[in-house]
Amino acid sequence: MKVGYIGLDARGSAFARRLSGSHSTVVYDVRPERTQAFDGKDAAVARDPQSLASASDVILLCLADQTEVEDMLFGPHGLTLGLKRGTLIIDQTTGDPARTRALAARLAAAHGATLIDAPTSGEPDEVAMGAACLMCGGPDDAIEAARPILATLSDNIVFCGGTGDGHAAALVSHAVAMCNRLITYEGATLAVKYGLALDVTSAVVNKSGAWNGASERVLPILGTGGDTTCQSLSQSTKDLQAVKHAAMRCGAPMFIADAVRNLMEVAGNEAEASAGVDELARLFEKMADIKFAGA
Helix, strand or coil: EEEEEEEECCHHHHHHHHHCCCCCEEEECCCCCCCCEEEEEEECCCCCHHHHCCCCEEEEEEECCCHHHHHHCCCCCCCCCCCCCCCEEEEEECCCCCHHHHHHHHHHHHHCCCEEEEEECHHHHHHHCCEEEEEEEECHHHHHHHHHHHHHHHEEEEEEECHHHHHHHHHHHHHHHHHHHHHHHHHHHHHHHCCCCCHHHHHHHHCCCCCCCCHHHHHHHHHHCCCCCCCCCHHHHHHHHHHHHHHHHHHCHHHHHHHHHHHHHHHHHHCCCCEEECCHHHHHHHHHCCCCCCC
């Protein structure tokens, strides 16, 4: 199969490199500088989405949100201008399940293409090792056709159900992960205010019932001032906003996740546009008048 990959941020680039090791791969990004690492190396670079579509049997999308996905598919320079009937599209973008189902129906009816959702959870280093979690949803025959591609991307694949169910699972994962991160910052703030060393706090939390994925990643690094993730604050906030809209659509209460999202939006309003999720630590430092570094 000839594979196209669109969206070459840190995570998308890592996925594209995994694909290019075993599949004929062509890549594209609206930011040309992101394609430079692939130009003539491992993967071909498409000049536009239409040419990528015409050269690909399978297309993967890893974009900021579903508005970008819809524009990439159906916009004035979108994939559907060159899409072949029978093309399989794998959407790795965080999205709303209902909107995913609508996009899939539109693609199938008008273009004879199949959309499955396979959003991800994992840092670029985990992607590079094949350890990122893929949450997949789609028709059984499409999932079966996608297995060789998915298996190239990761050894950690969860098949969640029908179209949109992968996106539903990803929303759950994003909500829990960010809530865990914020309560970890809160706990660390309380520890510092009481004069506890962060290495002691890390040992206690990560060897007790308080352990969570965020505490394991964040607490050992927080006192050094280092980065715990490459995820941007703006993208993570968009993910939590997607959680909010999906929850409103189905009537699920989101008291804690909404509070976390509000704090993230406050941090984003005060931070540089390029700020990462670790900027949230600065928000807690400011509110509590502390410094984590060296604590």
